[in-house]
Amino acid sequence: MYFIRMMNDMRMKKKLAFTFISAAILPLLLSGLYLTGKLREIVINNAFMQVSDNVDRVRKRTEELIKVPLDISYRLSVDNRMKKVASREYANYGEVIQAYREYTDIRDYIQLYKEISGIRVYVENPTALNNWEFIQPDNSIMDQTWYREAIDQKGLAGWNLIKDEQSDTESISLIRSFPVDAVGKKGVLVINVDQQQLSSILEQESFTTLIVDSRNRIVGSNEAELTGMNLSDIKVDEQILLNQEGSYNTVVKGKDSKVVIADLNPPNSWNGLRVISIITVAGITREADQVILLGAVVILVSLLFAVLLIYASATLLSRRMLRLSKHMAKVGSGSWETYIHIDGKDEVGLLSKQFNTLLRSVHDLVQEVQETNAQKNLIEQRQSEIRFKMLASQIHPHFLFNSLESIRMEAHIRRQDDIAEAVWLLSTLLRSSLEAGSGNIPLREEIERVRCYLDMQKFRYEDRLEYHLTVDPDLQELPVPPLIIQPLVENSILHGLDNREEGAVITVEVKKITDGALIKVFDNGAGFPPERLAGIRAELAEDVHEQESERIGMRNVNDRLVLMYGESSALRIESQPETGTTITFYIPGGVDND
Template sequence: MFLFRMMNDMKMKKKLALTFISAAVLPLVLSGLFLTGKLREIVIKDALTQISNNVERVQKRTEELLKVPLDISYRLTVDNRMKRVATQQYEDYADVIQAYREYTDIRDYIQLYKEISGIRVYVVNPGALNNWEFIQPDERIMAKTWYKEAIEQKGLAGWNLIKDEQSGSEQLSLIRSFSADSLGRKGVLAINIDQRQLSSILDQESFTTMIVDNKNRIVGSNEAGYWGRELSEMDGDQQILSGQEGSYDTVINGRDSKVVVASLEPENSWNGLRIISIFTYSDMMRDANRVIRLGAIVITASLIFAAVLIYAFASLLSGRLLRLSKHMTRVGSGSWEAYLHIDGKDEVGLLSRQFNSLIRSVHELVQEVQDTNNQKILVEQRQNEMRFKMLASQINPHFLFNSLESIRMEAHIRKQDDIAEAVWLLSTLLRSSLEAGNGSIPLCKELERVRCYLDMQKFRYEDRLEYRLVSDPDLDTMPVPPLIIQPLVENSIIHGLDNREEGVTVWVEISRVPKGASVKVSDNGAGITPERLAGIRAELAESIHEQESERIGIRNVNDRLVLLYGGTSALNIESTPGQGTVITFYIPGGVPVD
């Protein structure tokens, strides 16, 4: 009872400070010491696991890298065209140059595969030339150890650090011999591994990691000073040089270290490589100690800061502030009608009155903003509907004028009764145009309208007009806007036949693409000049058109596509004068048919 009375009589700031010290500081200190010890153990264990995983990752990625030149070497050693170029007898140097120019496989491999940087074919042929791809080996080259080993191994692949004939630098290369012709002559194939690709594998590792060949030469390393050196130059244990696979403790350059060695034996190779990863215990412990020191600093600073804040602000806490806080919580949850009344003329009372006034103002402002937004959305919706109807109606008079003019001219020239067929086609088109509203129609109906229009135009132009309609049957029921393809076909006929006596062919191709369909209208007509094409693209790239334009058909289709589906469905026009025009657009799926 005495303890409770003492706590009740104690001021708020002292009470909170004592509670914080007894209930937070002591448990936090004990927990921090315990967690610090566990953290040290985890860091050490994770470091040991990480180095093993790093070696395994480097081993797998390097093996994948080596598979590329190995596969290319298989192809080249059985490539009779390559052998013929390397061994055939040439009458003069012009024949050699021509043969080298026609054989592009080696250059194609280098451009296609980023894992390799060069390919060299060594075959003795006195009549040939050296061009960094086909090289005539002299006595100096044939005396090289790697060249002799390749000949002796009879087709097996080898991995050596050799000097490149073109760049003059040493690079890790695949070496293998092959039968050059039926006379028993041998050639040697050398494929250089791209050093950047090899370095990119090693540079991602945080510990010192090296790739070593069977002669203990470092062919790759994430340490710039190690590449190309002998492994024996490092002050380390003989276990590293012996090639034993596994992990063990050693001393390198006077520092206790952990070494993990993994072998890499490529397929059908007479030698292999080794992956060696090294990290020192001091580096490992340094990271752990840094984490521990950082944790101790953060915990201490947090405790001091919290204690100061609690002691400084405890006296500010009171029942009136708690009431105000609770009221704010209710308002934050959406209770705009809750008002708080706190007696007093001090800052807390004034704050409560101002807060009540603010709540009323905010409530009225929110209501006003909501009403304004609703009106704005409604106005924009009506404007878009009106604009869409105006755009959809523009195309019918334009099309009717052209169609009637075509039939009139044909009747005047031919004076034949078969004009009835054209009249029937026209009536069908007019009926479908008049029935077209603002909704969607199945794609098959739109294509039927296009086919009807093309048949009528073919009646006019006869053999000067041919057309092809190709559509995925699965897209027949897909909803599309009415009169969305026919204006593009009309444009191809009118402008494609311009000043062309030989006629034109119009293609309409509709294919399935992800989440929709791709529509392509093309012709082999007169085409569009670059200046005129630039003007058309600029006009279509503008916002929805409000005024007349000479390209009413294309403009109308483009505006409706943008209004319905957005900018990704806008028309894309490509044209070459004298070769034709291609217009493509995209229709997304999922729009229901009205």
């Protein structure tokens, strides 16, 4: 019992580690060390022979690759036409361009030989131009080590990693000087070896393989991130920087390794390249599959013992997991109030506690969803209430519209155009009100409904009513609840114009703000005294809904705004007696509650 309790209290990670160490690792480790020791030497020798062959293959293929730029350099160094183009004194830039255009040998070489990626000729000639083939060397170029070495070596070829002025990339290049004229003037020829061709040679190697120049700069590698680095940057033994052809035991990046080096010395060159292949001892031993075959018998016996221990441990775990599974099944059938307690401090015990916490969270979430659905139903109810309060339900819409249209046509026939216009406005307003559903509509439709309503009221009040509608063009398609502005305008006319003989001005303004739209409805009417204004604000803040109102009022608008967008969108009312009333509310941008 003590052992079972200890296992239950033990963390899953420690439990599995204890079982695995006891049942598998110790016997496997002993047998593995014995067998690996016997075969280690064989595996390393085989891998070393393979690497030596690979290095020799890379050297031969690289020799074939650099023979092409070497041969082209011989041709160009004795090409009198090229020398004439490079050193000729030109009278104007037109002659320079014409000479460059007529001399196509460099471009032909680049197109014919995929082994090279560029050719540059450096000759001092103040009358010439740079065209990435013929270049006038400035002091920054002539001070380069490779340029000075080429001049000093008197026609021998050199191989270095240098930067191409046109592509701003480094590549292994052939460099050699050539005589320009009989008086001893010299130029420098640079031929870039195609880096992709060099990479294709190296990418076939499974071990780390490098090509380095005489300055120990890596000009090519089957690991692209190493190209351009110095050999010392990859933390190799300092002896490798100086060693020539041969094989060496060394340390690379802190790991015991073997290094095979092969020299690559092109003919008629003052320097050469080295092919270096690096293999780690750990990398070689990973391929020792024979160890697994030879140790199969020992491993099998060890596994049998491991199975017994693992089976006992799994049985103990499965019983506790089965209890948890049965409890989950009860919850799945709808029992939200049951909780489980599983003894132990390991992962299974913690899982049962977390499941109980999750169960409580899901239960709370279900209640929240139910409350949200109830709130949504309330919104739809308030939206439907708008339509029924606009018209008496006893009037059939088609009969009403047909009657209004008949009246409008009769007024038009009798040349009472103002009456016809008023009837048309009323018909339009009633139709849009009846068509208002529970979903949102574009702001432009709501503004058009307000405009229609104001035009109809202007027919009634004539010059006593003026109105202004100002809407930001970017907000035309903003989704808003239907009949959200018109009731406020109606309220402004009711309290702002009916009580003033001189009339009133109604202004509706919709401004774009950072995260939505700010809507203002204000008038210059009679306004409210402070006590009346306080009563209105208190009424809007109450949680109960209007039951006795026979019209669409501010309370209905306020309730829908709060239900749909939250308290931040509630109506804000400012009023001064004999000055006017301003009603402001906010609608978040991009909110769509359809």
